[in-house]
Amino acid sequence: MADMAIKLENIGIAVRDIEAAIAFFTDLGLSVVGRDEVSGEWASTAVGLDGNHAKIAMLRTPDGQGRLELFEYLHPDAIETTPTLPNEIGMHRVAFSVDDLDAALEIAARHGCRPLRGVANYENIYKLTYVRGPSGIIVMLAQDLTKS
Numbered sequence: 001m002a003d004m005a006i007k008l009e010n011i012g013i014a015v016r017d018i019e020a021a022i023a024f025f026t027d028l029g030l031s032v033v034g035r036d037e038v039s040g041e042w043a044s045t046a047v048g049l050d051g052n053h054a055k056i057a058m059l060r061t062p063d064g065q066g067r068l069e070l071f072e073y074l075h076p077d078a079i080e081t082t083p084t085l086p087n088e089i090g091m092h093r094v095a096f097s098v099d100d101l102d103a104a105l106e107i108a109a110r111h112g113c114r115p116l117r118g119v120a121n122y123e124n125i126y127k128l129t130y131v132r133g134p135s136g137i138i139v140m141l142a143q144d145l146t147k148s
Helices: 018-028 041-047 101-110
Strands: 011-014 031-038 053-060 067-075 094-097 120-122 126-132 138-144
Touching (some): 018 031, 018 053, 101 126
Parallel strands (some): 011 067
Antiparallel strands (some): 031 053, 053 067, 126 138
């Protein structure tokens, strides 16, 4: 069997408030590359939800490689769940490398987002933490200490 070309396009995250999520991620350094509202037969078929109607925003990292697609469901109603725990099966977290973890944590705190426990140092190679981000999503922030 021949290898099929594949590449990661984006990570999709359903959020309670798309504006708050956009503000959080753009403050961290991502940029909005597109916004839309999607609905109709194609959207229902693609996602597998009858009457699918959502606000969407595509964001990307400054290097152009990483992309997040944020969704705020208008129909059907969004389903509130308890925030994901680090050991739950399923979509786990989105991770970013940052040049300055302390600065990133100050930005996160301005959005009411704080580490689940604290900042860890992995063998003086990485300083990292899991932050509870907008809509309760887990965001990992890591600084490569070998580059500072």
